[in-house]
Amino acid sequence: MAARKTAIWGGVAAVGLGTYYLYNAGGSPKVAEKQFEHDAAKITSKVRGELPGKEKEAKTQAKVYTEQAGQNIDSAIDDVKLTTSKVDAKLEGYRANAEKKLDEYRKEAGKDLSSAVDKFDKTVEQKAAQSKSWIGSWFGGK
Template sequence: MSARVWQFGGVAAAGGVAYYLYNAGGNPKVAEKKFEADAAKLSSNMTSGMSGKGTEAQKHGEALAADAGARIDNAFKDAKAGVSKIDSKLEGYRKEAESAIDSKTAEAQARGKAAVDSFDKNVTEGASKAKSSVSGWFGGK
């Protein structure tokens, strides 16, 4: 492929030389001067067009950068809002769980107290019966 590029480049250069020689009537000095004049004209057109275009391109680039910055800021703001929303939901779930744990704990404590009271009552009644039985054996009331 490299050889082809050189071949096409050589053909283009030869064509350019032939063009300037033909327009100069075969005189190489005149052809060289016409080439230099065309190159200077092209260069001045490029620089004069670019001097105005450079600041315009710079302004366009600044506008694009500002737009991109605003989009990034909005994306961060949206992300923060989403995280805040998730945090508030998690806080609500935490409060619900805490409330459920508290109610279940209170319920378990009430059941435990009832069981202890029942056990205590049964032990007291059993002790009272045992005392009266033992007292009856020894002639007591």
């Protein structure tokens, strides 16, 4: 019974320790693992008081910094991609709006041109009719 309780409390302690490192690493399991390795090397170095432990501690700290730097770079790249996609979306919106306006202006200009051509045709027909009657009156026509 005592061994079972010890195992349960040992498991609870391990979960708590894992949660602590994961929280301090900002949710990154790789950084948490490197930080745990660093702390383990540091404790080993203190307990043994040996120089090789210091070397391992320095190496694991370098790994922690490298992993954190990699995570920061990945985060910066994600931010740049997000910003770029937002800019692309805005530009696409502006392009679509400009295309819509251009199409509206083209249709309006087409209507104005058709109206002007119709007016010109009507005026020409009226003047032609007047000229015909004027010329016809010279020669005795109606």
